[in-house]
Structures are given as structure tokens and as C-alpha cells.
Amino acid sequence: MIRALKTLTINRLGKTLISLLILSALVTLATSWYLVRDVSRLNTSWSENERSIIQKQAYLSALRGAIGYGGMIHYFKNYLLRHNNSYLLNTHRSLLESNIIVNGYRALGVSAEEERALGDLESVARKYKAAITRAEVLVNGGYTISQTDKLVSVDDAPAIRALLSLTDAVATLRLAKTKVVSTKIDSLAITLYVATIGIGLLLVILILTLAWFLRSRLINPLGRLITAFDKVDPSAPGLTRLPGSGTRGDELDMVATAGNRFLDSMDTHLTERRNAEKALEGAREIADKANKAKSEFLSSMSHELRTPMNAILGFAQMLDYNPKEPLTAEQKKSVDHILKGGQHLLELINEVLDLARIEAGKMEMSIEDVSIRNVLDECLSLVHTMAENHGIEITVAEGLNNSVMIRADYTRSRQALLNLISNAIKYNCKNGKIAIGFDETSIGMLRISVADTGEGIPKDMLAELFQPFSRLGAENTEIEGTGIGLVITKQIIENMSGRINVESEVGKGTTFSIELPLSESEHALDTKLQMTEWGDTPQRLTDVNGTILYVEDNPANLSLMEMVVERIKGLTMISAHNAELGLELAVNNKPEMIILDINLPGMDGFAALKKLQEMDATKDIPVIALSANAMSKDIQKGVDAGFKQYLTKPIKIDEVAIAIHATIKGLES
Amino acid sequence: MGLTPSPVYGLWQNINRAVIVYAKMHSNDRDWLKKLNQMEPNKFSGKEPANVLEQVKRFKIKLIELNRHWSDSAVETLLDGNLPNLLSSDDNRITPSQVYLHSGQVLVNIAGHILQESATVIEISPLFEEQHITGKTPSDVYGMVELGIRRLEEIALLKTEEKKAQ
Numbered sequence: 116m117i118r119a120l121k122t123l124t125i126n127r128l129g130k131t132l133i134s135l136l137i138l139s140a141l142v143t144l145a146t147s148w149y150l151v152r153d154v155s156r157l158n159t160s161w162s163e164n165e166r167s168i169i170q171k172q173a174y175l176s177a178l179r180g181a182i183g184y185g186g187m188i189h190y191f192k193n194y195l196l197r198h199n200n201s202y203l204l205n206t207h208r209s210l211l212e213s214n215i216i217v218n219g220y221r222a223l224g225v226s227a228e229e230e231r232a233l234g235d236l237e238s239v240a241r242k243y244k245a246a247i248t249r250a251e252v253l254v255n256g257g258y259t260i261s262q263t264d265k266l267v268s269v270d271d272a273p274a275i276r277a278l279l280s281l282t283d284a285v286a287t288l289r290l291a292k293t294k295v296v297s298t299k300i301d302s303l304a305i306t307l308y309v310a311t312i313g314i315g316l317l318l319v320i321l322i323l324t325l326a327w328f329l330r331s332r333l334i335n336p337l338g339r340l341i342t343a344f345d346k347v348d349p350s351a352p353g354l355t356r357l358p359g360s361g362t363r364g365d366e367l368d369m370v371a372t373a374g375n376r377f378l379d380s381m382d383t384h385l386t387e388r389r390n391a392e393k394a395l396e397g398a399r400e401i402a403d404k405a406n407k408a409k410s411e412f413l414s415s416m417s418h419e420l421r422t423p424m425n426a427i428l429g430f431a432q433m434l435d436y437n438p439k440e441p442l443t444a445e446q447k448k449s450v451d452h453i454l455k456g457g458q459h460l461l462e463l464i465n466e467v468l469d470l471a472r473i474e475a476g477k478m479e480m481s482i483e484d485v486s487i488r489n490v491l492d493e494c495l496s497l498v499h500t501m502a503e504n505h506g507i508e509i510t511v512a513e514g515l516n517n518s519v520m521i522r523a524d525y526t527r528s529r530q531a532l533l534n535l536i537s538n539a540i541k542y543n544c545k546n547g548k549i550a551i552g553f554d555e556t557s558i559g560m561l562r563i564s565v566a567d568t569g570e571g572i573p574k575d576m577l578a579e580l581f582q583p584f585s586r587l588g589a590e591n592t593e594i595e596g597t598g599i600g601l602v603i604t605k606q607i608i609e610n611m612s613g614r615i616n617v618e619s620e621v622g623k624g625t626t627f628s629i630e631l632p633l634s635e636s637e638h639a640l641d642t643k644l645q646m647t648e649w650g651d652t653p654q655r656l657t658d659v660n661g662t663i664l665y666v667e668d669n670p671a672n673l674s675l676m677e678m679v680v681e682r683i684k685g686l687t688m689i690s691a692h693n694a695e696l697g698l699e700l701a702v703n704n705k706p707e708m709i710i711l712d713i714n715l716p717g718m719d720g721f722a723a724l725k726k727l728q729e730m731d732a733t734k735d736i737p738v739i740a741l742s743a744n745a746m747s748k749d750i751q752k753g754v755d756a757g758f759k760q761y762l763t764k765p766i767k768i769d770e771v772a773i774a775i776h777a778t779i780k781g782l783e784s
Numbered sequence: 785m786g787l788t789p790s791p792v793y794g795l796w797q798n799i800n801r802a803v804i805v806y807a808k809m810h811s812n813d814r815d816w817l818k819k820l821n822q823m824e825p826n827k828f829s830g831k832e833p834a835n836v837l838e839q840v841k842r843f844k845i846k847l848i849e850l851n852r853h854w855s856d857s858a859v860e861t862l863l864d865g866n867l868p869n870l871l872s873s874d875d876n877r878i879t880p881s882q883v884y885l886h887s888g889q890v891l892v893n894i895a896g897h898i899l900q901e902s903a904t905v906i907e908i909s910p911l912f913e914e915q916h917i918t919g920k921t922p923s924d925v926y927g928m929v930e931l932g933i934r935r936l937e938e939i940a941l942l943k944t945e946e947k948k949a950q
Contacts, residue, residue: 173870200899204892207912211888212867215881218786219870222881241914248909255905 125366128328135321139314146310150303157299164292167223171285174220179278181212182236187243188271194247195264198254206247213240220281229284235277242269336367340374353382409471420464421743422669425765428457429675432768461765466599468746470583473606479747480524480610484634487561488517490525491551494533498540506546509536515553520634521561523611528631531604532563535627538600539567542625560613561633566626572619580617581605604629658684659779661707665690666697666723667741668716672764676710679768683776694718698726701733708778709733713742713753721756728757737778741766786871786881789925792836794915795887796928802894802911803935809902811942820938825927834878836922839929840886846936847890850943851897883925 180186187209194202217233217240225233250267258266339358347355357375359368431453434442442450472478495509502509521528539549547568554562572580583602608615608629619625665676665688673690680688689704691697694715701709709727713720720740727733737759742749745763753761760774807820871881895908 170870177867177870201896203908204896204899207895207909208888208892210912211892214791215786215867215871215885215888218791219881220786222786244909244912244914248907248913251907251909255907 125333128325128332132321132325139317139321142317143310143314146306146314150307150310153299153303153306157296157303160299161296164296168285168289168292170223171220171288174216174223175278175281175285178213178216178220178236178281181209181216182240182274183278187213187240188274191243191247191250191269194254195250195267196260198260198263203247203251206243210240210244210247226284226288228287229281232277232280232284235273235280239269239271239274239277243274332365333367340367340371344374347378350385351382352378352385416464416468419743421461421745421764422672424457424461424464425743426669426671426675427453428461428765429672429768430678431457433675433678436768457765466603469603470599473603473610478527478606478610480527482522482524482611484520485523485525485528486517487519487521487528487553487563487631488515490529490532491515491563493529494536497533498536501537502540502549505540505543507540507543507549508546509549509551512550512552519553519561521631522634523613523631524607527607527611531607531629532565534600534604535565535629538627539565539569539625543567543569547624555633556630559633560630562628562630564626564628566624568624571621571623571625572617573621574619577617577619581615657776657780659776660685661779662687662689662704663775663779664688664697664700664704664706664709665741666692666694666709666715666720667712668692668714669712672712672766675766676771679766679772680775683772686775686779694720694723694726697723698730698733701727701736702730705732706736708775709736709738710741710775711738711758713740713744713749721752724756724758737781739774739778741771786879787884788920789833789836789880789883789922790917790920791915792880792884792887793920793925793928794917795884795891796925796932797915797917798911798913799887799891799894800928800932800935802891802898802908803932803939805898805906805911806894807935807939807942809898809906810939813942816938816942820935823931823935823938825924825931828923828926828930831921831923831926832878833880833883833922836883836926836929837878837886839926839933840883840890843929843933843936844886844890846933846940847894850936850940851901880922880925883922887929 182188187206190202190206190209193199194206213236217236221230221233246267246269250263253263253266336358343355343357355378357371357378359371431450434450435447435454469478491511495511498509536549536551543549549568550564550566552564552566554564556562581601583599605615608631611631613629613631615627615629617625617627663680663686665673667673667676667690670692673692676690677688680686689700689706691700694711695718697709697711700706711720711723715723718726720742724738724740727736727738738757740753740758740761741764742753742761743764750761750763759778762771762774804817804821807817811817867885868882871879871885873879891911895911898906898911899908
């Protein structure tokens with residue numbers, strides 16, 4: 116049995132259990148039917164017994180009436196006492212009645228005791244019949260009452276005894292029948308008890324068997340399976356083996372087999388995935404290298420392009436403003452062309468680099484609360500001269516104060532707005548107008564619109580507006596531009612969770628609008644940057660006393676710096692073409708300040724700065740970086756390293772001069 | 785239930801004897817009485833106790849017609865009390881006991897009438913003698929009842945003729 120159970124599958128167990136339950140139900144039904152049938156029989160038997168007894172009691176009662184002191188005996192005695200014929204007649208009537216009743220009683224079925232009693236009654240009745248017959252003869256013969264009574268007397272005791280005997284017989288019968296019924300009830304109760312105990316035991320055995328089976332064949336193997344599953348190493352699932360149930364071919368064994376197959380397939384899948392990841396990692400490394408190479412290329416290009424630009428723009432500025440040897444008008448015009456062309460080239464370099472950064476997803480944003488009024492004012496101040504030169508009138512809608520804040524990067528938002536206003540000036544008509552408006556959209560954005568009165572853009576060309584290097588025919592005009600300003604502007608705006616829109620009507624003008632998220636705060640960073648423009652007239656600086664050390668490997672830049680220094684009276688410059696020499700000069704000459712190029716042969720600018728900071732003789736000398744590495748990360752790196760200022764090439768003469776002057780003046784004060 | 789047709793038959797032998805006694809109370813014509821006494825029961829077959837009971841009831845009606853003074857209340861009858869209910873069967877079938885009951889009533893009433901109406905002393909107890917008869921069928925009983933009815937009809941005829949003669 117146990118062996119059979121051990122090899123029983125869950126499915127077969129289920130079927131077996133169902134069969135056993137059906138069997139239990141059938142046994143219960145059969146038992147119930149048997150019990151109900153017996154109870155019904157018992158009830159019928161009981162009813163028949165009761166009816167028979169009740170009928171017998173009724174007959175017995177009638178018999179007492181017919182024979183007893185209210186019947187035959189009564190009438191007989193009264194006839195003897197009164198000689199009245201009605202008593203005679205009623206005596207016979209009672210005898211007739213008793214005859215009917217005795218036979219009716221007998222017909223119900225009688226016991227020996229009852230039969231004996233009935234026989235006694237019939238015997239007594241016959242005696243009374245004989246006695247009444249004789250009494251009638253005597254009465255009719257003239258006998259007196261006392262004579263008759265003496266001659267005809269019947270002992271009524273047997274009749275009374277017979278009636279009592281019959282009464283006892285009925286009672287005995289009733290007891291016997293009751294006992295029979297009681298015995299049957301006891302038998303039924305025992306049957307019911309046995310059936311209940313049997314069914315109960317059967318169910319208990321079934322439940323215990325089920326519990327044992329569930330525990331040994333389902334719960335324990337499941338527990339082992341769960342434990343094994345818990346131990347599965349996600350990185351190497353194939354190393355774990357799920358234990359079977361121990362019974363070949365049962366469901367849990369099949370689950371374990373399927374689970375092992377699954378783990379094996381997972382293992383295979385993971386191996387393939389790891390291989391794919393390795394391949395992906397390799398590809399990513401290649402891509403990273405390529406990207407890094409691109410970044411390095413861009414950085415290098417930035418540096419390499421800016422270095423010659425430094426010489427071009429620097430010397431052009433020096434030529435443009437040389438009080439000792441002023442240029443002729445023609446020379447001035449030529450130098451202006453150089454400056455203008457150089458400035459345009461520099462803008463182009465900057466924008467191409469910006470675009471490259473955007474495409475690489477590396478444009479850095481510092482989103483903060485920004486006062487749009489400050490941004491606008493700064494843009495307006497930058498384009499003021501340009502607008503005047505074009506005869507453009509710029510109007511700004513009223514109501515925009517410093518408390519209106521947007522969430523944006525200050526520099527980039529200024530770049531975007533400046534680009535739109537610059538475009539509105541450049542592409543406007545002569546003596547045109549620019550209207551700058553503001554309104555708040557329903558979704559918490561601030562819309563800034565820049566509307567010009569230019570020629571407008573045909574609708575079919577609007578789609579090309581934000582394509583790189585697409586100038587929509589302006590390339591054939593005198594208007595300068597790179598064709599990537601709007602592309603950069605759109606990317607900047609969208610990177611600040613804003614959007615840009617354009618509406619245009621040929622002959623009437625174009626309106627660019629940007630939307631940027633409004634800030635809930637009313638505090639803005641007052642981040643106004645000092646901007647200088649190429650070709651601005653250099654400021655006249657006061658005299659200072661001191662020496663600066665300029666470490667630069669490019670001779671042109673050295674010459675340019677010398678010319679800048681010459682403009683500040685009282686200032687002298689010593690220079691070195693590498694860092695090592697620069698350090699030596701610094702220690703020996705203790706200059707008031709040092710200007711360090713970053714990309715130096717041998718020791719670079721950062722290493723040189725570290726040496727300077729480490730040496731007692733030089734640790735307090737302020738050091739300014741002047742580098743063609745003009746990307747924001749380069750500037751941040753310089754500031755973090757400890758440069759007092761980080762200036763970028765091409766140098767703006769005024770900016771450099773102011774920086775030098777301010778540093779030395781600061782030392783003096 | 786209870787009695788067989790034989791005791792009923794015996795009872796009707798007694799009733800016929802009582803009818804003869806009753807006839808003697810109305811006529812002294814020896815020939816007529818002889819003739820009445822010699823009347824024999826007819827043979828019947830296939831009768832059921834119910835047929836017999838119907839015949840008994842016809843006998844009772846004849847008896848009432850014969851004597852206007854006849855009354856069921858003259859003496860207590862067997863039909864009083866619970867006895868009729870006791871004898872009735874579940875299927876309402878008429879049993880010999882029920883026929884015996886009604887027949888007994890007839891006998892008691894005739895006997896009572898004899899006691900009441902007879903100018904001379906007549907002993908009625910012999911009319912109630914038990915007849916030890918066996919093997920009779922309801923048809924036999926039917927014949928005895930029918931015999932009683934014929935005798936009553938003879939008495940009635942006699943009384944009618946007497947009235948006419950007067």
C-alpha cells in the first residue's frame with residue numbers, strides 16, 4: 116500500500132481521492148438509505164402496533180361496556196331483581212354485542228394469553244345466556260325475586276378476571292411491542308453509530324493519507340525545489356541542479372526536469388548575452404575612444420584654430436590702436452577687415468564647436484532661476500551698436516521687470532536670445548523695427564517674441580530654417596552668418612525644456628518666439644558677465660609698478676603680450692618659452708604676477724602652477740591662465756586648479772590689460 | 785373482520801323463528817302458520833356481505849311497514865355507541881360482522897316487539913340461542929334473509945286481507 120502510494124503521481128492521487136470520496140459518498144448514501152428505510156419500517160410497524168393496540172383497547176372498552184357492570188352483568192342482575200323485560204332484552208343485546216366484540220378482537224390477532232382470556236369471556240357469556248334463559252322461565256313461572264335469585268346465580272368473578280386478564284394482555288402486548296420497537300431503535304442506533312464511526316474513520320484515514328502524501332510527495336519536494344531555486348546563482352544558473360521528487364515520472368519530477376532545462380537554457384542565454392555584452396562593451400569602448408578622439412580633436416582644433424587666431428586678432432588690435440604709430444585711413448580700413456573677418460571666423464569656430472557639443476549631447480546646462488529682464492538688458496547692450504549701425508529701432512514691451520524669473524541656464528539663454536535679436540537686426544530692412552514682447556502661456560511658460568520688419572520667409576522654406584548651414588538664400592547676400600545659429604538656438608531652448616516657434620509673412624516680417632518655463636521664485640541670480648567686443652576701443656589704464664612673467668611657447672603670442680604690456684606704464688614683462696625656465700625666472704625675479712600658457716612643451720601649465728604653489732618664493736604670486744583651451748570644462752579645470760583668472764585665446768587686449776592691471780593694483784592696495 | 789357468515793346465518797335462523805312467533809301473535813290460522821313455517825330459503829349464489837346487508841335493510845323496512853308502532857327506540861339497539869365504527873374496515877367493505885350487527889339489531893327489536901305486544905307470556909331467550917353452524921356463505925345468509933322477507937310479506941298480506949274482511 117505504502118509502496119503504491121510512493122509511486123503515485125499527483126494526477127493519479129487526485130483521481131484516487133475522487134474515487135475514494137465518491138465511494139465514501141456512496142457508502143454514506145447507502146447507509147443513509149438503509150437507516151431511512153429501517154426507520155420508515157420501524158415507523159410503519161410502530162404505527163400498525165399502535166393502531167392494533169388502540170383498536171384492541173377500543174374493543175376492550177366496548178367489551179367492558181357490554182359485559183361489565185354497565186352491560187350484561189348489570190342487565191342480568193337487574194332482571195333478577197326487577198323482573199323487567201327490558202333488562203332481559205338488553206341482557207341478550209349485550210350478549211350479542213359481546214359476541215361481535217370478542218370476534219372483532221380476535222380478528223386483530225391475539226396472543227395465547229389473550230385467546231385464553233377471550234375464551235374465558237365466551238364461557239362466562241354462555242353461562243349468562245343459560246342463566247338468563249332459565250331466569251326467564253322462572254320469572255314467567257311465577258317465581259319470586261328471591262327465589263329466582265337463589266336458583267339462578269352466576270359468579271361474575273370469572274368475567275371480571277377475564278376482562279382484567281385481557282387488559283393485562285393488552286398492556287403486556289403494548290410493552291412487548293414497545294420493547295420490540297425499542298430493540299429495533301437500539302439496533303438502528305447501533306447501526307447508525309457503527310456507520311458514523313466507520314465513515315468517520317474512513318474519512319480520517321483518507322485525510323491522514325492525503326496529508327501524508329501531500330507532505331512527503333508535494334510539500335517536501337516543493338520545499339527542496341524552492342530551496343534549490345533560492346540557491347540559483349543568477350550569473351550561472353546552469354550550475355544549480357533542481358532536485359527531483361524521487362519518483363520518476365511524477366509531476367514534480369517533471370517540474371524539476373523542466374526547471375533544469377530552463378536553467379540550462381538560461382545559462383546558454385546568459386552566456387550568449389555576456390558574449391553580446393562583451394561585444395557591445397568592445398563596441399562601446401571603440402565608440403568611446405572614437406568619441407574621445409572626436410572630443411580631443413575638437414579640443415585640439417579649438418586650440419589649434421584659436422592659437423593662430425590669437426596672433427591674427429591680437430596683432431590686428433595692436434595695429435588698430437597704436438597711439439605711437441597711428442594707421443592711415445586705408446591701413447585702418449584693412450585692419451578693420453582683418454578684425455571683422457577674424458571675429459567672424461572665431462564666431463564660426465565657436466558655433467561649430469557648440470554644434471559638435473550639442474550633437475554629442477555634451478552641452479552643459481546649469482538650470483537656475485534667471486531674471487529674463489537682466490538677460491534681455493544684457494543682450495540689448497551687446498546689440499546696441501549693431502542696431503544703430505543698421506538703423507534699427509528696438510522696442511521692448513512694457514511690464515517686464517527684474518522679478519520675472521525663468522528656469523534656464525543664464526549664459527545659454529542669453530546666447531539664444533542674443534542670436535534671435537542679432538538675426539532680427541541682420542535680416543531686417545533698412546531702418547526697420549524690432550518689437551520684443553512677452554506673455555505668459557497657459558502652461559506656466561514665458562513666451563518671448565522677437566518680431567522684425569524684414570522681408571519675411573516663404574512658408575515652404577520655414578522647415579529648412581532649423582537645418583544646419585541652411586541660410587535660405589542669405590548666403591548670396593552681404594549678410595554675414597554661419598547658418599547654424601538657429602540650429603544651436605533651437606537645441607539650447609529645447610535642452611532647457613523650452614521650445615522655439617517661428618511665424619513669418621513675406622513682405623511684412625518674421626517673428627521668432629521662444630518659450631521657457633517660468634520659475635515660482637522671484638529671486639534671480641545676478642549673473643551679468645562683463646563682455647567685451649572685438650575692436651572696442653581699449654580703455655586707458657592708470658600707471659602701475661611691477662613686473663609680470665609670461666610663460667608662452669608661441670613667439671607671436673609673446674610679442675603680442677609684450678605690446679599689451681607696453682601700453683601699461685610702469686609695467687615690465689619677462690618671459691619664458693617653457694615652464695621649467697618660467698619657474699626659474701619666477702624664483703629669481705619674484706614678479707608681481709605670472710601669466711601661464713597651459714599647453715606648454717614639457718611641463719604643462721597645471722604642473723607649473725602646482726610647482727609655483729609649492730615653492731615659498733612663489734606661492735603668493737597670483738597666476739593667470741591664458742590658453743587656447745576655451746571649452747567650459749577647461750575653464751572650470753583651471754579655476755579648480757587655483758588660477759586667479761582663466762583667460763582664453765584669442766586674447767582680447769582690453770580684457771587682458773584690465774586683468775593684469777586689476778591684479779597688480781590689487782596687490783598694491 | 786371477526787365473524788364468518790355462519791354465525792350470521794345462525795342469527796337469521798333465530799330471526800326467522802322470531803318471525804314465526806311474531807306471526808302467531810297476529811293469526812291463529814294453523815294452515816297459514818303451517819305454510820309459513822314450512823317455507824324454505826331459496827338458493828342464491830355469488831352474494832357478498834354487502835348484498836346481504838342490503839337485504840337486511842329491506843327486511844327492516846318491511847318490518848316497519850308491517851307495524852306502524854315499530855320503533856327503533858323501543859329498546860336500545862346495537863347500532864348505538866362506538867361499535868359500528870369499530871367494525872368498519874379501512875376500505876369501507878361490508879364485513880359479516882357488520883351484517884351480524886344489523887341482524888342482531890333486527891332480532892333484538894323483533895324480540896322486544898314480541899315482549900311488548902304479546903298478549904301471552906312468550907319466552908324470548910330461546911330466540912337468542914346460539915346456533916353452532918359452520919360452512920355457510922353470504923349467499924346462504926342472503927337466502928335466509930330473503931326467507932324472512934317473504935314471511936313478513938305473508939304476514940302483511942294476511943293483515944291486509946283481515947282489514948279488507950273487516
